[in-house]
Amino acid sequence: MAKLQFTLQHTDSLSKARAGHIVTDHGEIPTPIFMPVGTVGSVKAVSQQQLKEEINAAIILGNTYHLYLRPGTEVLQKAGGLHRFKGWDRPILTDSGGYQVFSLAGTRKITEEGVLFQSHIDGSRHLFTPESVMDIQRAIGADIIMAFDECPPYPSDYKYAEKSMHLTHRWLDRCFTRFNETPDKYGYTQNLFPIVQGSTYTDLRKASCEYIASKDATGNAIGGLSVGEPDNMLYDLCGLCCDNLPVHKPRYLMGVGTPWNILECIALGVDMFDCVMPTRNGRNAMLFTSEGVINIDNKKWENDFSPIDAGINCHISNHYSKAYLRHLVKSKEILGLTIASVHNLAFYLWLVREARKHIIEGDFVSWKNQMVPRLQTRL
Amino acid sequence: MAKLQFTLQHTDSLSKARAGHIVTDHGEIPTPIFMPVGTVGSVKAVSQQQLKEEINAAIILGNTYHLYLRPGTEVLQKAGGLHRFKGWDRPILTDSGGYQVFSLAGTRKITEEGVLFQSHIDGSRHLFTPESVMDIQRAIGADIIMAFDECPPYPSDYKYAEKSMHLTHRWLDRCFTRFNETPDKYGYTQNLFPIVQGSTYTDLRKASCEYIASKDATGNAIGGLSVGEPDNMLYDLCGLCCDNLPVHKPRYLMGVGTPWNILECIALGVDMFDCVMPTRNGRNAMLFTSEGVINIDNKKWENDFSPIDAGINCHISNHYSKAYLRHLVKSKEILGLTIASVHNLAFYLWLVREARKHIIEGDFVSWKNQMVPRLQTRL
Ligand SMILES: [Zn+2]
Ligand SMILES: [Zn+2]
Numbered sequence: 001m002a003k004l005q006f007t008l009q010h011t012d013s014l015s016k017a018r019a020g021h022i023v024t025d026h027g028e029i030p031t032p033i034f035m036p037v038g039t040v041g042s043v044k045a046v047s048q049q050q051l052k053e054e055i056n057a058a059i060i061l062g063n064t065y066h067l068y069l070r071p072g073t074e075v076l077q078k079a080g081g082l083h084r085f086k087g088w089d090r091p092i093l094t095d096s097g098g099y100q101v102f103s104l105a106g107t108r109k110i111t112e113e114g115v116l117f118q119s120h121i122d123g124s125r126h127l128f129t130p131e132s133v134m135d136i137q138r139a140i141g142a143d144i145i146m147a148f149d150e151c152p153p154y155p156s157d158y159k160y161a162e163k164s165m166h167l168t169h170r171w172l173d174r175c176f177t178r179f180n181e182t183p184d185k186y187g188y189t190q191n192l193f194p195i196v197q198g199s200t201y202t203d204l205r206k207a208s209c210e211y212i213a214s215k216d217a218t219g220n221a222i223g224g225l226s227v228g229e230p231d232n233m234l235y236d237l238c239g240l241c242c243d244n245l246p247v248h249k250p251r252y253l254m255g256v257g258t259p260w261n262i263l264e265c266i267a268l269g270v271d272m273f274d275c276v277m278p279t280r281n282g283r284n285a286m287l288f289t290s291e292g293v294i295n296i297d298n299k300k301w302e303n304d305f306s307p308i309d310a311g312i313n314c315h316i317s318n319h320y321s322k323a324y325l326r327h328l329v330k331s332k333e334i335l336g337l338t339i340a341s342v343h344n345l346a347f348y349l350w351l352v353r354e355a356r357k358h359i360i361e362g363d364f365v366s367w368k369n370q371m372v373p374r375l376q377t378r379l
Numbered sequence: 380m381a382k383l384q385f386t387l388q389h390t391d392s393l394s395k396a397r398a399g400h401i402v403t404d405h406g407e408i409p410t411p412i413f414m415p416v417g418t419v420g421s422v423k424a425v426s427q428q429q430l431k432e433e434i435n436a437a438i439i440l441g442n443t444y445h446l447y448l449r450p451g452t453e454v455l456q457k458a459g460g461l462h463r464f465k466g467w468d469r470p471i472l473t474d475s476g477g478y479q480v481f482s483l484a485g486t487r488k489i490t491e492e493g494v495l496f497q498s499h500i501d502g503s504r505h506l507f508t509p510e511s512v513m514d515i516q517r518a519i520g521a522d523i524i525m526a527f528d529e530c531p532p533y534p535s536d537y538k539y540a541e542k543s544m545h546l547t548h549r550w551l552d553r554c555f556t557r558f559n560e561t562p563d564k565y566g567y568t569q570n571l572f573p574i575v576q577g578s579t580y581t582d583l584r585k586a587s588c589e590y591i592a593s594k595d596a597t598g599n600a601i602g603g604l605s606v607g608e609p610d611n612m613l614y615d616l617c618g619l620c621c622d623n624l625p626v627h628k629p630r631y632l633m634g635v636g637t638p639w640n641i642l643e644c645i646a647l648g649v650d651m652f653d654c655v656m657p658t659r660n661g662r663n664a665m666l667f668t669s670e671g672v673i674n675i676d677n678k679k680w681e682n683d684f685s686p687i688d689a690g691i692n693c694h695i696s697n698h699y700s701k702a703y704l705r706h707l708v709k710s711k712e713i714l715g716l717t718i719a720s721v722h723n724l725a726f727y728l729w730l731v732r733e734a735r736k737h738i739i740e741g742d743f744v745s746w747k748n749q750m751v752p753r754l755q756t757r758l
Pocket of ligand 1: 226255256257274275276277
């Protein structure tokens with residue numbers, strides 16, 4: 001059992017895009033990669049079989065906040081970790097729960113020690129500290145564990161952003177101390193990724209990158225983006241972070257984003273992505289396809305018996321027609337939520353595989369420039 | 380393209396159970412068979428891939444009432460029928476819509492002509508007649524079309540039951556007239572099954588069987604049971620109908636029932652079953668398994684990491700643990716509805732396949748007598 005390894009296979013000459021692969025004890029991950037989000041131990045409306053066979057997801061996410069509350073670490077430990085609990089034998093990454101507890105707004109309190117919050121389920125009070133969050137993620141059994149950070153809202157004033165960044169850095173030290181003094185829980189190697197913060201301020205972002213890089217972790221994450229700022233600002237800050245993070249470590253841009261966001265950020269040097277958008281939007285009748293965006297609720301699809309998306313290699317996207325999916329959505333059939341979610345995820349995975357192929361073939365930028373407007377077309 | 384063919388392969392010597400097979404233009408159906416119910420064009424929470432690969436359903440049901448309202452016959456005809464619309468290439472049976480419109484209670488009116496009813500979706504007024512219901516089912520494209528009948532409530536007085544039965548018989552004549560003067564819609568052969576009524580009165584049931592049998596249809600159905608009567612009455616009336624219906628035609632008992640109901644009625648000579656119970660109960664956390672009944676919501680499953688049901692040959696039932704499914708159900712995850720529904724249907728299909736095997740092997744009765752109490756055990 002070995003630490004996460006990252007190999008760069010090809011770096012694009014016209015952009016900063018990279019093709020690589022990550023090796024973990026639960027298997028290989030080609031990069032760039034998109035990671036479906038499995039909030040409460042399930043990627044919403046999608047089965048593990050569909051994740052493998054229809055979507056071919058190489059790695060999925062779990063949410064520490066949700067899993068800590070339900071089923072709880074005790075059940076997960078008795079099960080032998082989340083992989084065995086949910087029947088998933090490929091890699092899992094868990095977030096730190098920080099983003100979720102900060103989103104609880106009125107009901108949480110941040111101190112040097114950590115964050116005091118109330119469960120959204122029963123109102124019970126809990127404390128997350130850098131130490132407890134390491135222990136919880138160890139118990140969940142994630143292959144990749146995220147540091148406990150504070151994600152400041154957009155916009156934040158400079159003073160708040162700076163104070164928050166330093167808190168994140170002090171918490172990071174505590175995360176690494178705890179992580180290094182605790183063993184891997186289930187035999188395979190667990191890895192800790194630190195997270196760059198610094199809000200929208202370039203000097204803070206640079207300082208944070210430098211601090212994060214000094215930890216010499218097996219991978220690094222960029223946090224605090226896609227929180228409401230305009231796309232150009234997202235790209236500028238993402239590019240700045242990529243330029244200031246180590247080349248030979250995977251770079252994970254957290255919580256981003258639309259298909260075109262992902263292509264632009266691949267061009268800036270990002271290797272890993274996650275976002276709830278494909279599943280959440282899918283459940284709200286919005287489909288991303290290789291030809292553009294579809295509101296499947298629309299009357300115009302009533303008699304369109306063409307496949308949902310013939311342009312991608314997913315059986316479900318090829319098998320069912322737009323008219324059938326629209327019918328399921330109008331009839332509020334659960335299968336409609338599943339088909340839309342599976343399709344959108346299959347599309348995201350298809351997109352990053354295509355990006356990877358074009359990086360290796362050397363025509364990534366021209367392909368990307370063609371795709372970005374096409375993917376945004378409202379069909 | 381040929382009419383439905385039914386071949387009896389083996390008849391049990393200790394009971395009236397039969398093993399046979401039905402051949403339709405969309406493929407073969409081993410009997411006894413259970414048919415999952417796909418109300419609005421989807422078996423609730425289950426994909427067509429899962430119906431084939433996990434459940435191995437040989438035939439599924441569609442509901443005429445629901446499909447007529449949404450997506451409507453116009454869309455279905457443009458699609459080339461329900462098979463193509465939903466991406467399902469095995470046989471489909473549609474009910475006549477009668478049962479559904481009678482269930483609308485206050486909002487419908489029965490006359491000699493047919494039934495006037497209001498849509499549950501938008502309150503619009505519609506008329507179902509024996510003729511229109513044949514046309515609708517032709518347009519849906521079912522392999523097996525059901526006659527338009529009146530299903531009297533339980534209990535009904537003798538006078539009402541008799542009057543209702545005669546109405547059903549007059550409607551049946553009109554169904555056959557219309558059916559015989561209209562061509563198969565999509566190239567393959569469509570078959571019309573008449574339905575025995577007569578409520579709980581043995582003389583009416585016998586008279587109805589005789590009338591139904593005189594139509595020399597490719598198969599015959601028993602309606603008006605499992606509407607609230609006790610199980611013993613269900614078995615008595617079902618046995619009486621089986622004894623009075625042709626031997627060399629498949630017998631379809633509509634809307635029945637629990638796993639033990641199905642085994643008892645197989646012993647009486649029934650070949651085909653349908654019921655919403657496996658999917659509806661599954662969505663309400665009730666699982667049928669080869670060891671008995673499980674309320675998966677129960678705290679006792681919290682740390683039970685054994686498979687949902689290792690006793691049946693369904694990947695989903697073997698792959699996921701009781702603890703994981705309980706977690707999904709407690710967390711109201713959509714995947715929980717899917718796993719429970721797939722499992723329950725896979726169990727029903729496993730059960731009828733086992734019954735068939737034991738009929739052929741000659742030990743059906745002793746197997747059934749062992750299974751009936753076991754399947755009812757509360758775990
Ligand atoms: Zn997002
Ligand atoms: Zn039923």
